[in-house]
Amino acid sequence: MEGIDLDSVLEEQDKIPAPADFLAGAVVADPAAARSRAVQDSEAFWAEAAADLDWYRKWDRVLDWDFPFADWFPGAECNIVHNALDRHLETWRRHKVALLWEGEDGHRQVFTYAELSREVGRLADALREMGISRGDCVTIYMSICPQQAIAMLASAKIGAFHNVVFGGFSADGLRDRINDTQCKVLVTADGGLYRGKIVPLKEAADKAVAQCPTIEKVIVYERCGHGAPMTEGRDITWEEAVAGRSGNAKTEVMSAGDPLFVLYTSGTTGKPKGIVHHHGGYMVGTYLTSKWIFDLRDTDLFWCTADPGWITGHSYIVYGPLINGATVFMAEGSPDTPDAGRWWRLIERYGINILYTAPTAIRMFMRLGEQWPSQYDLSSLRLLGSVGEPINPKAWHWYHQVIGGGKCPIVDTWWQTETGSVLITTLPAEAAKPGSAGFPFPGIDADVVDKQGNSRPSGVGGYLVVRKPWPSMLTTLYKDPDRYREVYWEIVPGMYTAGDAAVRDADGYIRVLGRMDDVLNVAGHRLGTMEIESALVSHAAVVEAAVIGIPDEIKFEVPKAFVILHSGYEPSEELNNELRSHVADQIGKIARPASLEFVDSLPKTRSGKIMRRLLKAQERGELVGDTSTLDPGSVPVDQDEPEGRSRG
Numbered sequence: 001m002e003g004i005d006l007d008s009v010l011e012e013q014d015k016i017p018a019p020a021d022f023l024a025g026a027v028v029a030d031p032a033a034a035r036s037r038a039v040q041d042s043e044a045f046w047a048e049a050a051a052d053l054d055w056y057r058k059w060d061r062v063l064d065w066d067f068p069f070a071d072w073f074p075g076a077e078c079n080i081v082h083n084a085l086d087r088h089l090e091t092w093r094r095h096k097v098a099l100l101w102e103g104e105d106g107h108r109q110v111f112t113y114a115e116l117s118r119e120v121g122r123l124a125d126a127l128r129e130m131g132i133s134r135g136d137c138v139t140i141y142m143s144i145c146p147q148q149a150i151a152m153l154a155s156a157k158i159g160a161f162h163n164v165v166f167g168g169f170s171a172d173g174l175r176d177r178i179n180d181t182q183c184k185v186l187v188t189a190d191g192g193l194y195r196g197k198i199v200p201l202k203e204a205a206d207k208a209v210a211q212c213p214t215i216e217k218v219i220v221y222e223r224c225g226h227g228a229p230m231t232e233g234r235d236i237t238w239e240e241a242v243a244g245r246s247g248n249a250k251t252e253v254m255s256a257g258d259p260l261f262v263l264y265t266s267g268t269t270g271k272p273k274g275i276v277h278h279h280g281g282y283m284v285g286t287y288l289t290s291k292w293i294f295d296l297r298d299t300d301l302f303w304c305t306a307d308p309g310w311i312t313g314h315s316y317i318v319y320g321p322l323i324n325g326a327t328v329f330m331a332e333g334s335p336d337t338p339d340a341g342r343w344w345r346l347i348e349r350y351g352i353n354i355l356y357t358a359p360t361a362i363r364m365f366m367r368l369g370e371q372w373p374s375q376y377d378l379s380s381l382r383l384l385g386s387v388g389e390p391i392n393p394k395a396w397h398w399y400h401q402v403i404g405g406g407k408c409p410i411v412d413t414w415w416q417t418e419t420g421s422v423l424i425t426t427l428p429a430e431a432a433k434p435g436s437a438g439f440p441f442p443g444i445d446a447d448v449v450d451k452q453g454n455s456r457p458s459g460v461g462g463y464l465v466v467r468k469p470w471p472s473m474l475t476t477l478y479k480d481p482d483r484y485r486e487v488y489w490e491i492v493p494g495m496y497t498a499g500d501a502a503v504r505d506a507d508g509y510i511r512v513l514g515r516m517d518d519v520l521n522v523a524g525h526r527l528g529t530m531e532i533e534s535a536l537v538s539h540a541a542v543v544e545a546a547v548i549g550i551p552d553e554i555k556f557e558v559p560k561a562f563v564i565l566h567s568g569y570e571p572s573e574e575l576n577n578e579l580r581s582h583v584a585d586q587i588g589k590i591a592r593p594a595s596l597e598f599v600d601s602l603p604k605t606r607s608g609k610i611m612r613r614l615l616k617a618q619e620r621g622e623l624v625g626d627t628s629t630l631d632p633g634s635v636p637v638d639q640d641e642p643e644g645r646s647r648g
């Protein structure tokens with residue numbers, strides 16, 4: 001991208017304003033005013049948000065910035081769990097439902113704030129007795145269940161930092177993450193249900209722990225009760241661990257800059273990076289973004305479909321919503337078990353108001369057809385969210401009409417494991433543009449720039465960067481500050497570089513064009529993957545597409561497309577030609593795929609992101625290893641990592 005701008009070619013999309021009755025009660029009724037206040041003095045803006053929360057000791061300064069290391073709220077003392085739980089017990093929310101969970105088998109668990117706090121306190125007490133204290137690490141390896149959130153909160157409560165490993169990862173993935181953090185205690189489950197089968201978590205944990213010399217104790221939550229193996233002296237059931245404990249464990253007083261968790265992410269390549277987040281700044285970022293972006297109100301039932309094992313679950317199932325005193329819905333298992341109506345049935349049954357999911361799930365449901373959602377009453381929904389990948393305009397409209405009944409604002413939230421909370425989105429009272437995430441969140445100084453850091457004119461793509469620190473940012477990579485500086489702050493010198501390509505239009509909306517690594521260079525034109533894919537998906541026959549660049553002697557690269565058809569359409573040479581011409585018509589000849597392949601599935605990460613890098617390697621005939629663990633219809637969770645056994 002040295003010296004060359006990215007072309008943005010996708011058709012301009014119309015603005016979709018928020019419905020009038022939504023505006024009337026919106027949490028942020030005047031987004032423009034909030035933005036201009038934040039622009040004047042972003043530190044004052046964040047301090048004002050922080051002042052909504054409880055602190056044991058107030059900060060001396062809002063930010064100490066020793067490039068590229070930020071210390072937010074230095075001098076302050078707090079504990080995120082005090083804000084997520086303790087403080088609600090002093091209010092009417094004490095008996096409000098905090099978590100409502102349904103297992104894949106219909107099994108249900110409900111926790112009020114008082115109950116949740118008690119269970120967190122009991123586990124915290126047990127962990128303390130096992131010798132865990134401030135600065136220690138607790139690894140958590142479970143499938144989606146309230147106990148997963150309880151284990152996170154219990155660790156944070158006693159000042160330990162957690163290391164949640166997604167339950168779909170293999171024993172090897174778990175082993176490496178435990179060994180990197182040298183942790184003494186693992187909290188796991190005997191299993192979890194996925195597509196009607198028990199995922200044997202405990203067996204995988206045993207295999208991992210056999211190669212983890214630091215592990216002293218394993219706490220096992222019995223979700224399935226199928227008699228998973230237990231190792232005498234090392235393993236203890238959750239039930240036994242908390243038996244006889246009152247739940248009155250003290251919440252540890254932490255410094256704002258003390259670590260809250262480490263979460264490993266590989267990005268699209270390389271050794272997993274341990275992303276570190278902290279009590280103070282992360283608390284403020286997740287608090288304010290949950291409230292403003294999801295328009296969170298006390299009367300809402302909020303469902304983020306991610307697994308708490310990803311950052312989306314950390315920030316928008318556990319911490320952000322609970323700090324706001326919200327009622328959170330969680331569901332175990334697969335979206336298509338026992339049938340493709342499961343999610344819509346849950347929305348109808350529980351009256352879910354806010355749904356936050358990923359484009360991969362939306363496209364999967366699009367493919368399965370309207371007949372599934374149309375059987376259910378989805379009128380309780382009032383706000384929809386998308387995260388994880390760019391959402392193609394056609395999928396946006398389907399989500400808006402078929403799921404939202406045309407009456408729900410959609411927030412397309414751009415962020416990363418590293419950013420901790422959402423950085424780019426429209427606020428729900430603002431008009432959205434399908435395919436564009438929107439504006440930087442108030443207080444966030446995001447921009448689209450060239451390699452030297454100069455802002456790109458509107459319509460010209462470049463690097464998506466953040467110029468100034470923000471409260472919920474990662475502050476380093478676990479045990480690797482040099483890599484932190486290199487990976488994030490040196491690509492465009494002096495700015496946080498996310499690794500994404502983006503473009504800002506004349507109205508200021510930012511559209512994410514895809515990963516920088518995936519950008520195509522066709523005869524000197526730099527094209528992001530998102531726009532060519534969206535042009536393909538805009539054809540009635542196409543539900544999902546992936547585009548890569550393949551070498552070409554004359555043009556350097558030409559686009560090659562992989563396309564999944566809607567049911568009812570058959571691959572043919574005519575359709576192949578028609579689709580390639582369709583791209584040329586929609587966005588120009590330069591983007592016309594030189595070749596196109598019809599496929600039944602696309603390789604995806606465990607979190608549902610399309611792995612173009614794998615398609616490229618296959619195309620070049622490179623050995624890509626065993627890809628059987630990639631799940632094409634994978635669950636809408638977020639992680640750029642192909643490893644791990646398939647749960648399908």
Ligand code: WT7
Nearest residue numbers: 387388389390412413414415416417512638639
């Ligand atoms: C990458 C971060 C924290 C969110 C879950 C994924 C892509 C994420 C969007 C969006 C376009 C998006 C980016 C980003 N991404 N949200 N709304 N529009 N792209 O977290 O696994 O750390 O992945 O996901 O490429 O860099 P993650």
